[in-house]
Amino acid sequence: MSALTNLFADAAPPERGERFDVVLRHRNLVVERIVSSDVITPTPYEQAQDEWVVLLQGEADLEVSGTRHTLRPGDHVFLPAGTPHTVLRTAAGTVWLAVHLHPCPHD
Template sequence: MHIANLFADAAPPADGERFEALLTHKNLVVERIVSSSRIQPTLYTQPQDEWVALLQGEAELEVAGETVTLRAGDHLFLPAGTPHTVRKVAEGSVWLAVHLH
């Protein structure tokens, strides 16, 4: 048995975001994302469903053309094929993303 902490080693990268797979099992991937405030907005349109929770920080996303603001504790379901972009994010924001393939 391995116990880990979502906030351990969570220093943000100098630029962009760091993606770390925490669990991969059958059609499920759980990852932690740690964000720098210096990101390059990237459009994602993924083939899998994704549920994302912002554990720490704040973020502004564009989801299917709509602006969405997330604060610590907020979560969002993104069905497969939904275009989304992180526009702004607070330094050191920590996310938990669950991908259902």
């Protein structure tokens, strides 16, 4: 068993933007904690891997394939590889958990 850690430890938001911390990396799976400030530059993403993301704390507006969604704690969404998405707005101290499932090398 690895060391016990807490997702909310050291979760102070950066002054600007978002901070991405890898929580777990195993084979083709990557789990990240994302901590957001309330000053972000909306950046469009279209990733090669599948991603499941859950909002743990705070609030955010996320645009997925042209549709805007407001996320609150507990809300989650699955983003298949190639799905365009953009974080439009976040409250200070918003905490996310993102699970990335990268393609296997033999796929």
